[in-house]
Amino acid sequence: xxxxxxxxxxxxxxxxxxxxxxxxxxxxxxxxxxxxxxxxxxxxxxxxxxxxxxxxxxxxxxxxxxxxxxxxxxxxxxxxxxxxxxxxxxxxxxxxxxxxxxxxxxxxxxxxxxxxxxxxxxxxxxxxxxxxxxxxxxxxxxxxxxxxxxxxxxxxxxxxxxxxxxxxxxxxxxxxxxxxxxxxxxxxxxxxxxxxxxxxxxxxxxxxxxxxxxxxxxxxxxxxxxxxxxxxxxxxxxxxxxxxxxxxxxxxxxxxxxxxxxxxxxxxxxxxxxxxxxxxxxxxxxxxxxxxxxxxxxxxxxxxxxxxxxxxxxxxxxxxxxxxxxxxxxxxxxxxxxxxxxxxxxxxxxxxxxxxxxxxxxxxxxxxxxxxxxxxxxxxxxxxxxxxxxxxxx
Ligand SMILES: *Cc1c(COP(=O)(O)O)cnc(C)c1O
Numbered sequence: 001x002x003x004x005x006x007x008x009x010x011x012x013x014x015x016x017x018x019x020x021x022x023x024x025x026x027x028x029x030x031x032x033x034x035x036x037x038x039x040x041x042x043x044x045x046x047x048x049x050x051x052x053x054x055x056x057x058x059x060x061x062x063x064x065x066x067x068x069x070x071x072x073x074x075x076x077x078x079x080x081x082x083x084x085x086x087x088x089x090x091x092x093x094x095x096x097x098x099x100x101x102x103x104x105x106x107x108x109x110x111x112x113x114x115x116x117x118x119x120x121x122x123x124x125x126x127x128x129x130x131x132x133x134x135x136x137x138x139x140x141x142x143x144x145x146x147x148x149x150x151x152x153x154x155x156x157x158x159x160x161x162x163x164x165x166x167x168x169x170x171x172x173x174x175x176x177x178x179x180x181x182x183x184x185x186x187x188x189x190x191x192x193x194x195x196x197x198x199x200x201x202x203x204x205x206x207x208x209x210x211x212x213x214x215x216x217x218x219x220x221x222x223x224x225x226x227x228x229x230x231x232x233x234x235x236x237x238x239x240x241x242x243x244x245x246x247x248x249x250x251x252x253x254x255x256x257x258x259x260x261x262x263x264x265x266x267x268x269x270x271x272x273x274x275x276x277x278x279x280x281x282x283x284x285x286x287x288x289x290x291x292x293x294x295x296x297x298x299x300x301x302x303x304x305x306x307x308x309x310x311x312x313x314x315x316x317x318x319x320x321x322x323x324x325x326x327x328x329x330x331x332x333x334x335x336x337x338x339x340x341x342x343x344x345x346x347x348x349x350x351x352x353x354x355x356x357x358x359x360x361x362x363x364x365x366x367x368x369x370x371x372x373x374x375x376x377x378x379x380x381x382x383x384x385x386x387x388x389x390x391x392x393x394x
Contacts, residue, residue, distance in 0.1 A: 023355055030057025033374050033381045035360070043355075044385045046373045047362045051198070051230045051338070054257035054303060056374035061298055062260040069294035076289045085293035092300055097240055098248045099268035104288030108229035108255035109143025111265035112192070115251050116147045116165070117282050118273055119223050123189035125276040127221060135183055135191045135222075138172045141199035142192060142227055151192055153200065173205055176212050183220045190223040190250075191216065195241035198230035201365045202333050202340025210247040223250040223273060229265070230338070233257045234303040234375050237313030237336035244335070257303065259296040264288075303375065312336040312375050315382065319371075322386065328393040339371040340364050343393075350392055359388040369393075 025037040033056055035043045048054060055062055069075075069085070077083055090102040103118075105111055116134060123131040136142065136151035143149060149157060150164035158164060171182045173193070183191065191213055197203040205213075217224040226249040231241040233254060238244050240252060250273055255265035265287075269277075286292075302308065316336040323332030323341060331342040343350065347363040354361050364370035369389075373382065 025355075032056040032058070033377045033385075041358070043358050043360050044381060044388070045360045046371045046385050046389075047360045048257075048372050048374045049261065050362060051235060051256045051372045053261050054234060054375045055260060055299065056376045059260065059376070061302060062295060065260070065295045065298035066262075066291070069291045072290065072294075075291045076286065078285060079283065079287065083290040083293075085290045085297060086288035089288070089293045089297045089300065092297060093266065093268060096300075096304055097252065097268055098242075098270060099252070100271040101269045101274035103267040103269070103282065104293070105265040105267070105284050106263045106286050107143075107265045108227075108253065109145040109148045109265075110284065111229060111253035111255050111267050112142045112148040112151065112227060113145050114265075114267045114282055115192070115225050115253050116151070116190075118251065118267065118269060118277055119190035119225065121281055122223060122273045122276045127189075128186050130187050131185075131189050133167045133169060133187045133189060135169050135171050135188055137193050137197070138170055138174075139197050139200035139203060140170075140192070140194060140227075141197070142194075143229075173209050173213075176209065176216070179216050183216050183222065185220045185222070188220045188222040190225050192225045192227060194227045194229075194231060195245065196231035196236060196335060196338055198338070198370075199364055201342065201368045202338060202370055204236075204333060204335050207245040207247070210242070210245040214247050214249075217250075225249060225251040225253070227253045229253055229255040230372075231335075233300070234309055234312060235336055235338045235372070237309055237316055239304050239309065241335075258299065259292045260299040262292045262295055264292045264296055308375060315377075326390060326393065334371075337371070337373050337375055337377070340368040341371070341393075343367050343369065353392045354389060357388045357392060359385050359392075361389065 027035045028038050029036045033045050035045050093102050103114055105114055120132055138153050140153045142151040147165040150168045153170055169182045171179055193213055195205055214224055226242050228241050242249055250270050252268040258264045319339055323329055329341045330344050333340050347367050347369045350369050351361055351363055362370045
């Protein structure tokens with residue numbers, strides 16, 4: 001870490017487009033679950049950059065992987081040429097999952113856009129001409145681009161930008177008995193679902209729901225796509241969230257923690273989908289470049305460590321027991337180190353009050369406080385953060 005923190009000028013801050021409403025602190029350094037602002041004040045980070053820095057801030061291994069990759073002297077070549085790290089990373093993802101092939105991109109939204117295209121490519125190669133529709137779930141969040149936003153069940157995010165991608169229908173995961181009016185073999189190409197809905201309030205889908213989605217997809221000869229951009233890569237205590245249910249999807253999208261904070265997304269595909277995708281069907285300039293892929297390979301191996309995953313599951317059990325005793329919480333939902341605390345009141349004032357006491361948390365919708373601490377968090381840091389949060393809620 002550099003000794004002299006770089007302080008943003010008011011002018012530089014004003015030049016940022018006003019699509020965000022960032023909190024007051026200006027962060028200049030980090031270590032583990034801690035972030036330090038320009039005044040030297042330390043904060044405990046239970047957001048991990050919205051589920052991104054799963055190994056914590058300033059992780060020595062990640063820093064070394066970045067330095068080693070930079071020292072190799074190729075940051076980028078484009079996908080016109082082959083490089084080793086992207087191939088190794090794809091191989092590692094394939095060997096650790098259901099998948100037979102991997103496509104790399106640069107964000108979660110991009111991963112879902114790609115998955116939508118691959119689903120339609122498969123359906124076009126496979127079914128009747130009208131088999132174009134994508135089914136998403138009530139409460140979903142899949143990104144802010146025109147396709148991924150079309151699959152996102154948030155009117156405030158959607159309406160100013162309509163018309164979005166057409167041929168999307170929504171299905172209520174709590175009323176799957178009504179699925180026949182939504183899913184049909186002659187028009188449904190794929191069903192998209194987050195095994196644990198993140199932005200929609202941290203709602204884990206039950207194993208029974210995931211199984212039913214698999215059955216519905218199979219009955220309609222459609223694909224099942226899991227968006228694990230937030231819940232994947234160890235967050236729930238499993239390398240892939242779907243593993244807990246035993247339900248195997250046709251595609252999985254990944255991003256947030258994949259490259260340790262560098263931008264990277266991925267789509268994992270099984271052979272039946274991969275075999276329908278041809279050169280030229282999709283592309284991205286940056287996707288799977290050697291620097292990000294080298295770092296992601298390091299991150300993936302660390303997050304796949306059985307001891308780390310066992311500890312995340314253990315902490316999840318502990319948190320479930322702990323939150324059950326908090327009378328200020330209407331309902332606590334989650335798994336591993338992904339939790340949503342549903343309140344009777346707006347969550348934003350709680351987030352602000354926690355920030356004042358040095359704890360970073362984030363909302364997930366109007367009345368849910370969301371916790372996404374680093375997966376490497378120590379017991380001491382976890383206890384301290386829970387103490388602050390419990391106080392704030394009381
Ligand atoms: C964050 C998120 C996305 C979008 O990822 P970006 O990198 O912001 O485009 C998509 N799906 C889920 C489940 C997410 O949590």
